[in-house]
Amino acid sequence: MVRWEPGARERLQAAALELFATRGFEQTTAAEIAQSVGLTERTFFRHFSDKREVLFYGQDQFLQAFADGVDAAPPDASPLEVIASALHGAASFFPDERRPYSRTRQAVIDQNPALRERELHKLAGLVTTVAEALRARGIGEPAATLAAESGATVFGIAFAQWIREGETRSLSDIAPDVLQELLNLTGAATGSRKFP
């Protein structure tokens, strides 16, 4: 007989999302989440540093996908070309099958300020990482941070669109469009699309 069911963390995450979606974030206690999968509150906090984190744990992989996209760009690429490549890497991390899950998750986050704060914080971490990667490519400041921040902005807008009800395009189709919009905005030459 096994002493513990495996996958405690994943079970906690799934139960938490479900409870948050039905009852709401603040109306759900950490103890309830834990009990719903046969664990104790103390164990919940051993897996997640705080209650919100149960919805964000594992984002490192996404961050990694973004950073991998940076590395995938050719060495002589311009900052914006690097960003385009990073967006491509990030988008491939969200295949269309994941859309329903992302939707409910985002709905929960959007309804709670505390969760939005955490989301922004994670996104800021992504900016830091990407800016670091850009600097490692020889891009100076403030260009590196500006580019990274712009990339995060574009991703955020594209993701929000991907989530939207009725949207059928995949994220990797949406992201380049948004990037192009940014270029139009800042008055770049509007010739043929540079980042298809």
Next chain:
Amino acid sequence: MVRWEPGARERLQAAALELFATRGFEQTTAAEIAQSVGLTERTFFRHFSDKREVLFYGQDQFLQAFADGVDAAPPDASPLEVIASALHGAASFFPDERRPYSRTRQAVIDQNPALRERELHKLAGLVTTVAEALRARGIGEPAATLAAESGATVFGIAFAQWIREGETRSLSDIAPDVLQELLNLTGAATGSRKFP
């Protein structure tokens, strides 16, 4: 005899910044802050919705300055010209006398993840407001959000530079430079400076 000393909120804010700066944010309890100015914990939480808020209350004025800058731009201004105007409005909200205060405040914030989260959240609120103002000017999405987000990014970088030890330029001198960097980055024509 007066029943209460006036300016409870301001006294709490001042005491909180001082205690956070010396002892650290987490090592300071809300009750301690309150007692240090002759009030109770309960009163602290009547003035500030949570412990972090004591450092952020009043930012509405800053947000207003930013939004006013948007409104100050001529009706036919391009999104970027509007952003330049908004940056000007925001910068004038931070005269050089305020630099030391801003420095210590930012030092406290930078040292605590929870405070950074709240800061990002406030900044996101600014983006929302500015995007709204841009949409009211007839600018569509995603251009409005992209422009607003870019403006916030530029402001953030400029502010960080303004705070930096040894920096002597005023914020309204730094911000246009950073904006110009963004334009260079996105490949805009590099003629004479468009936003002096």
Next chain:
DNA sequence: GTGACTGATGTCAGCCACAGACATCACCTT
């Protein structure tokens, strides 16, 4: 002028997020 009203505060009691310390016990190593 007196009495009701208001608004900032105090008091009390309680929930919940979170953390330290220690015990437990299937499984693994040797």
Next chain:
DNA sequence: AAGGTGATGTCTGTGGCTGACATCAGTCAC
């Protein structure tokens, strides 16, 4: 077989935060 390991439970405590109610100086109504 003996001891180590790691995920968990139990116990206990602190601090953030809230609802309900009391207080009381100043203000307003009459």
